[in-house]
Amino acid sequence: MLACGAALALAAPAARAADDPVLSALGRASLALQVSPAQESAWRADYRHAVLVLSQLPRGTRRNEMRASLNIVRGIAARGALAPDVMPMAFLTLERNADWWATHGPPTSGGSPGEKGAVGRKCKPLRFPKKKRRKARASRLTFPGSNVVFQWYPGLGLQVQVNGTFAAINTLFAENTEESKTQARDALDEMLTLASRRGGAITWDYLFPFGGASPPWTSGLSQATAIRAYLKAYRTGVARQIAALFGVRSPLGIRVPLGRDGNWYALYSFAPGARVLNAHLNAVIALHDLARVTKDPKIAVLESEGLRAARRHIKRFDVRGVWSRYAEGGPPADLNYHVLNRDLAGALCRRTGEEAICKASDSFARELERRCPKATTPQERSAPPNRPASRTS
Numbered sequence: 001m002l003a004c005g006a007a008l009a010l011a012a013p014a015a016r017a018a019d020d021p022v023l024s025a026l027g028r029a030s031l032a033l034q035v036s037p038a039q040e041s042a043w044r045a046d047y048r049h050a051v052l053v054l055s056q057l058p059r060g061t062r063r064n065e066m067r068a069s070l071n072i073v074r075g076i077a078a079r080g081a082l083a084p085d086v087m088p089m090a091f092l093t094l095e096r097n098a099d100w101w102a103t104h105g106p107p108t109s110g111g112s113p114g115e116k117g118a119v120g121r122k123c124k125p126l127r128f129p130k131k132k133r134r135k136a137r138a139s140r141l142t143f144p145g146s147n148v149v150f151q152w153y154p155g156l157g158l159q160v161q162v163n164g165t166f167a168a169i170n171t172l173f174a175e176n177t178e179e180s181k182t183q184a185r186d187a188l189d190e191m192l193t194l195a196s197r198r199g200g201a202i203t204w205d206y207l208f209p210f211g212g213a214s215p216p217w218t219s220g221l222s223q224a225t226a227i228r229a230y231l232k233a234y235r236t237g238v239a240r241q242i243a244a245l246f247g248v249r250s251p252l253g254i255r256v257p258l259g260r261d262g263n264w265y266a267l268y269s270f271a272p273g274a275r276v277l278n279a280h281l282n283a284v285i286a287l288h289d290l291a292r293v294t295k296d297p298k299i300a301v302l303e304s305e306g307l308r309a310a311r312r313h314i315k316r317f318d319v320r321g322v323w324s325r326y327a328e329g330g331p332p333a334d335l336n337y338h339v340l341n342r343d344l345a346g347a348l349c350r351r352t353g354e355e356a357i358c359k360a361s362d363s364f365a366r367e368l369e370r371r372c373p374k375a376t377t378p379q380e381r382s383a384p385p386n387r388p389a390s391r392t393s
């Protein structure tokens with residue numbers, strides 16, 4: 001009966017501001033002149049539409065996912081965390097969930113394809129901790145007229161995939177056509193409308209619970225990917241403001257001081273103890289590139305402190321010389337993350353020449369080829385030595 005009553009209360013389309021944390025947060029922001037009257041009216045309409053859609057959905061997955069997206073935003077507001085700079089992403093998320101679940105079931109579009117270097121490889125089993133089963137590919141999608149990537153997290157509705165969005169923007173720049181570069185620049189403008197602030201830095205918060213943490217939270221991985229995207233657009237001022245978060249200590253920011261070992265840059269702002277190799281290497285690479293372009297001494301210090309941590313800790317990620325770890329002290333990485341570790345260590349080695357980084361890169365590459373050789377076609381196996389295999393249509 002209690003669950004039924006809660007569902008009915010959630011579905012009521014005429015919730016009063018005094019009783020509803022989301023409407024209360026909007027009212028306070030409006031009174032403080034932190035949002036314009038037009039924006040407040042538009043967001044109220046988005047919210048009430050989302051509630052109305054929920055009330056009209058039949059029982060099942062669509063109703064559950066729509067309810068979840070509403071409950072997440074209500075929870076953020078109830079904790080006093082629905083700040084004006086968080087509102088653009090929060091209300092866009094509600095709008096997209098209402099649009100999707102009103103007419104669609106669970107999305108089936110493909111998600112991240114994984115690392116190219118992992119394709120076609122078959123691995124011999126590792127003889128220490130068992131690898132976790134590979135998760136199903138994520139369902140990601142975009143909406144007409146927008147470049148923001150959403151991902152379906154079952155039980156949490158559709159949520160903005162920040163790193164996925166900036167990775168897609170970097171791919172557009174890599175295509176290097178006038179059309180793709182224009183689309184990438186438009187996407188960067190769109191993402192700035194969804195940015196928030198932490199410790200004076202630009203960031204993009206994730207607005208769903210994860211790993212036991214309540215939203216909003218942010219990620220060092222997505223910050224680094226964003227820096228690379230804005231650098232490609234020659235928008236160094238924005239990139240520097242994004243990089244400022246690497247100077248803000250976790251859990252507000254993503255800096256984890258290690259004393260004489262420099263700074264570790266956290267994958268998740270709420271988890272300073274989880275030292276994930278690919279996130280840290282990606283961060284140091286982004287800071288290195290930004291420091292070289294801007295000559296900013298503050299960015300250079302952040303890069304230097306991150307590089308010191310990588311140099312002194314990377315051997316701990318080389319599992320007895322036979323594979324890499326995803327996180328320090330954890331089990332061996334899966335194939336995709338091992339390839340990512342190899343590629344990022346190699347990229348940082350080429351930029352800095354750091355001996356410890358280069359040794360790890362070589363070790364990761366050598367063990368990838370030994371333990372996970374790339375599958376060959378019958379044509380490739382029968383081809384004469386030193387000659388390419390003949391192609392078939």
